[in-house]
Amino acid sequence: MFDKVLIANRGEIALRVLRACRELGVRTVVVHSSADADSLPVRLADEAVRIGPAASRRSYLNAAAIVEAARQTGAQAVHPGYGFLSEDADFAEICAENGLVFVGPPPQVMSALADKSTARALMSRAGLPLPPGSVRTLPTVGEAQEVAADVGYPVIVKAAAGGGGRGMTVVRSAAELPRAYARTRAAAQVAFGDDRVYVERFLADARHVEVQVLCDSHGNGVHLGTRDCSVQRRHQKLIEEAPAPALRQATVDTVAEVALRGALSVGFTGAGTVEFLVDEAERCHFLEINCRIQVEHPVTEMVTGIDLVQEQLHVAYGTPLRLRQSDVRLHGVAIECRVNVEDPDRDFAPAPGRLDRFRPPGGPFTRVDTHGHAGYLVSPHYDSLLAKVAVWAPDRDAALDRLDRALAEFDVAGPGVRTTIPFARRVLRDPAFRAARHTTALVERLLTPPTDDAPPNGDAPPGDGAPGASPARGVVPDPRGATGPDGRTPVSAVPAAGPTTWRNR
Amino acid sequence: MFDKVLIANRGEIALRVLRACRELGVRTVVVHSSADADSLPVRLADEAVRIGPAASRRSYLNAAAIVEAARQTGAQAVHPGYGFLSEDADFAEICAENGLVFVGPPPQVMSALADKSTARALMSRAGLPLPPGSVRTLPTVGEAQEVAADVGYPVIVKAAAGGGGRGMTVVRSAAELPRAYARTRAAAQVAFGDDRVYVERFLADARHVEVQVLCDSHGNGVHLGTRDCSVQRRHQKLIEEAPAPALRQATVDTVAEVALRGALSVGFTGAGTVEFLVDEAERCHFLEINCRIQVEHPVTEMVTGIDLVQEQLHVAYGTPLRLRQSDVRLHGVAIECRVNVEDPDRDFAPAPGRLDRFRPPGGPFTRVDTHGHAGYLVSPHYDSLLAKVAVWAPDRDAALDRLDRALAEFDVAGPGVRTTIPFARRVLRDPAFRAARHTTALVERLLTPPTDDAPPNGDAPPGDGAPGASPARGVVPDPRGATGPDGRTPVSAVPAAGPTTWRNR
């Protein structure tokens, strides 16, 4: 195993990686911005190096400074966590050039999977089902119209360089298409410097189901079951659970197997997530592969007993997988709730500030991952994720009751500080959610005043709520996605204008 | 299930029971002393009733006040937690007379098991192996000398009314016996108002192994595996783990089966623990049965996935066990460390005070049960247990590393406040402990400066360190045992003199 690993991230995930290192006897170097100089990961690290000012682009996205810090401290590997540089193939390249092990897949695999049209092509070749639509990108509106006519409206126009729900536009009719096509390309050019787009059928009423895979550098791989992340607001996951509920066992088995096959087919290594949309008929449609550890990885750890971050480090070190598929057995149900410092009453606007009180929950089968503590100043410079509360129980109902109990005892308060806890508890009380009949439309439904034609239980669409959100919204790459923990591209790639510039300060 | 349960305890266990109730949708009434008016359990309870002043004997041991509080609030059942009234048959009786369900075995079972000589007789009849010695009590020194001669020295003179390691004297030679016999009887008379004693072989070098059982009121029962609690200081457990390590599977299976048989044979109901001493040859010797939920129950919960406190409530309500023995499957290893506000450098003297800083550990497979929080004033009136940190891992080595990681990040500080964390981490580094070759002699060895003849690894006796401690010490009932979470008798039963009176304030 490595002697020393550099952690190129902040917040709860930096702490998560640090804990894995500690337990493996690996020394830790935590790099940090001036804003995080007194943060918990920095305090608990064996060594800490200040690499830049608060602004991410000059600190956590500053590849040169991070590599220099690794050189100074003699770190052998870099764990990028999620967000920031975690899926930046160029950074992985730079690490390699400087003799550093990047904890993640090989750069060429990362870049192949980062291009969604390439990823779609590779995965369909590996036998993964794609949503009806075009595999290749469509350079002219004419071609886009052809494909749309083929698959039938509504369709969704997606930027090849997008992902994480960013850079996509829902189109309900042929009339809308030309304008949507043009606007999506323009927005993609701005956000990603790449205006290639493709068109696929828009799945209005679906579940977000993903498969956790773990592959070593010797061609071995296992899948660690499914997660359901359908509780999303504008593609930001709020509540995640493992395994995905209310699916036929056959569906679960199939999706897990094809996901692993797909990952292995492209030489994927490390911990990855293959995302699918699953429709009412339980047909699975491949969305994308993520090359990072995900925010919601704890629920998989709780049902499998496997420490994913430790496994990432073993794989990165070159150790063959210690697990065979038969060693992976799932027990019970785990559910995680993200606690963000946001104000649900003000359209989930960030509500950071000093935490006068901070007492996370505890007790049986309750796990908390957080960098927060009493007296901590939640910085407005970064993502609003403050804590993750995850619980385990033998069955889903007990898990939901346990999570509600845990959230109820979570005491967070400070001037101007608001959290998503009350909203999450609303979700837990929702009949459709409790019955696992919910889809990605759930949150929008809870946020829109009920109408007579809206179904009381279940999320049969107002399709508006489904992936892609409203056209108007969809066309502007959601900046939440950019700096969000699941964000794929650097903050600097986000137009530093409009109501969200606070993130780029 | 009950609508409302009264929690007749304080501290972490009151919180533990409250959490179980919350998750079952049961409303909670927490009774408390004036000293605990602002405690976490009181704040989180649905209702709270102040039943007396700080002194336990007028609050947490005040049966009348507790029953009155139940009457006032309409609680249907009383959960006694551990210590205090949890094993007081008279209290269980009073509850019954007042139409309250006492969460525990029937009073007559409790009183039978509370008398150690009766318990020994019952268990040996049920086929449990006893340490060589007398089943009945010995009214004359002559009879004591006969038995001692039979079984051979060293022997241990035990008070029938003792238990939890209290009221016992180790005797190394026939010459010592008469005085030790007399003194033990005298001390027992003072402590328990009952001077009956018996004699058994003293097992110098043994492990403390206990079996968790769960029985319903319909004659069904299951065992939930073993725990090893050999890391003790004067019979106070410091570190507990499940399952008991380094025992032959046959030994584990046998001890679990006979334990369950013994419990069922006396009509035991609820959650109970059958304690054994296991010698080098892995012979098991029955010690006692505890009728309460134990401090260390979380490690069993973590390896079985079963919520023991919820099961206690189901059983108390009359619900038949929802588990068959085949449903109980053990996974991995769990280890718990008790964090006491005590100063290991000052003979573990209590070191309570205001907690200026309190940040418990978190992260993967880490559970914390605590009533502490930043700003909490640890009261000198009660037991010094502040928190329990328990971790799970697939194997024992990983669990030990994880526990050390968790303890290292536990931040507790305040004027005059000391904790047992540093000492616990010393234990975790001990080669004998890491190799699971340790016995109940471990802690004494760590606390006594090493001598040449002391074995470097392993705890082959200086028998002095084994159960019973030194004669001088053994003859005075250890007050720690009295108010300790595992204490069996009310505080008021402890002579309120000497350096330990602080506990009785």
Place this chain on the structure above:
Amino acid sequence: MADAEAEQVLDGLRRQARKLVADLAGPVRRVRLRSGESVLEVEWHDPAAPAQRAAEPVEATPARAAEPAARAAPVIDRPAVRSPVVGTFYRAPEPGAMPFVAVGDMVRPGQVVGIVEAMKLMNEVTAGQAGRVVEVLVDDGKPVEYDQPLIALEPVTGQDW
């Protein structure tokens, strides 16, 4: 020193304390003012500590400077007879009978002022000091906690308690 004078000095200290806290950037933990024989000391709960209820806006903390003085009144000037046990409070020896005491009555130390029934046992509640009954704080037949104030007294002037 005469009470009146002492009062004035304390008044001064209190004013100073309030100004002081207002001037300073909080959260202040302790303030101690001394002038000759007179001492004023205020200590606040740790604002970071959960001691405060979530409801209580933290912004209010500085404003609380004045509180101690304000709060002092009831605590210091109005002693109360408290319940010796958890139970049910009765103002009269039996239903329909005259209450033991009414507002305005003078009570002697040791005088029975009520009953708290617990487990069918009648516990007499006796005044610990002399004073005039200014308020009966609990209705007849209502449940009471241990140490709950039952009857507020106005101490008899000159009486030292």
Place this chain on the structure above:
Amino acid sequence: MADAEAEQVLDGLRRQARKLVADLAGPVRRVRLRSGESVLEVEWHDPAAPAQRAAEPVEATPARAAEPAARAAPVIDRPAVRSPVVGTFYRAPEPGAMPFVAVGDMVRPGQVVGIVEAMKLMNEVTAGQAGRVVEVLVDDGKPVEYDQPLIALEPVTGQDW
């Protein structure tokens, strides 16, 4: 002592306290002023309670009352040229060459005072203000963090920074 007089003294103490706290680099924990019979004492909550290292014995905390004053010096009176990047600090353009600056030198705003090498790139370190070099805080060839003070300056009198 007459009340008015006492008040005046306390008034003075209060003003002093406010000034004092304003002057000091926080976080102050305790201030105590005494003038004859009059005493003023304020204690603050530890603002960054968790900020202390576990190692740091809590008993030491009161001692820190003096610290701010002590610490104040470098912070307030001694500006420094700081490192623009993580890297290796060099005092001279090349090995063996004359250092860019030495103690006692006067520097102009924008003057190069050192180099920080990062990823084989040489980053010039320039003074942000005029001043006299009073200390070189990092040895030649040593690793430095972002924003780490490298060279302490004494501002030129009258110079406003």
